[in-house]
Amino acid sequence: MLESLITSKTRIKLMIKFFINSDTTAYLRNLSEEFRESTNAIRLELNRFEEAKLLESKNEQNKKVYKANTKHPYFKDMHRLLLKYVGIEEIVDNVVKHIGELERGYIINDFAQGNPGNILDLLLVGKNFDYDYLNKLVRKAEESVSFKIRYIAVSPNEASQYIPDKTKTLLVWSAGDKF
Known part of the structure; x- marks a missing residue:
């Protein structure tokens, strides 16, 4: 069902990664290896989520580390949606x-x-x-x-x-x- 609404498989993987457990943190190369996808495809989606303020990032030891923005007004709704999805x-x-x-x-x-x-x-x-x-x-x-x-x-x-x-x-x- 979610695949018909959100056509990017990378976007769905990132949503599951960050919005099921809000304590999850990850950086670009780690995600690229985990999803077996190019860093460009992952970066594009991460930038979209960050632009929408759904993800926050900070620099740690020359790596940009991403985490869900739990203060976003849609965080709880996305969390519940993804719990239902999986x-x-x-x-x-x-x-x-x-x-x-x-x-x-x-x-x-x-x-x-x-x-x-x-x-x-x-x-x-x-x-x-x-x-x-x-x-x-x-x-x-x-x-x-x-x-x-x-x-x-x-x-x-x-x-x-x-x-x-x-x-x-x-x-x-x-x-x-x-x-």
């Missing part, structure tokens, strides 16, 4: 709400870094999980998305062991509030 919002709705005493739900690893792949990793923090129900919901959610879902369920005391790097985690559920 299927995360549906998973949160179908899986995370009814599985036990959930305190926090995170997306970890590639998806959290704005690199959707074949596997979505979830970290569920809470207690008294209904694993049979959780497994059933995960299977049901997998039918409606184009990737597999893995999860780790841990107690609140164990959570910090599984969140070593903030850039590789995306909080999608906290105390009953959806992000």
